[in-house]
Amino acid sequence: MPTETPPHTTDKFDDDDYPAYTMGRAAEMIGTTPAFLRAVGDARLIVPLRSEGGHRRYSRYQLRIAARARELVDQGTPIDAACRIVILEDQLEEARQLNETLRRAAADPSQPTGS
Structure with a gap:
């Protein structure tokens, strides 16, 4: 008889905010170095969670944000400016x-606003 996976375990795979990736794996996924991830962390663009052992863990959402910063840096934008641009882009999207x-x-006043 196969064992079932508890529902809360599979939910983590669908959660964009779940810190599933180690620094090395995260860097590999977005085609950069761990030093770049540390730099965007130092610039406060993303703040990785820490494992019990103190290792950085990244979510898919954080990796998308870091990948956007990497695109800007690859185009010649200084890392601090790239981080600020990404923050402003994110704020603009939320406002939109x-x-x-x-x-x-x-x-349609009969619809809830979702707030």
Whole structure:
């Protein structure tokens, strides 16, 4: 009889914020070095969680953010500026989503705003 995986275990695979990747694996996935990941951490673009042993762990969301910063750095943007650009892009996207939600709510007052 096969054993079932507890539901909370499979949920982690679908969670973009679950810190599933070690520094080495994360660097490999986005085609950079651990030093780059430390640098974007020092710039406070991403803050990796720490394992019980103190090792950095990254989520898929954090890797997407770091990969965007890497694109900018590869184009010649200084790392601090790249991190600031990525933060501003992220804030702009959140504002756009909020704006769209509010527009829909204004067009149809019977819909909840999701706040």
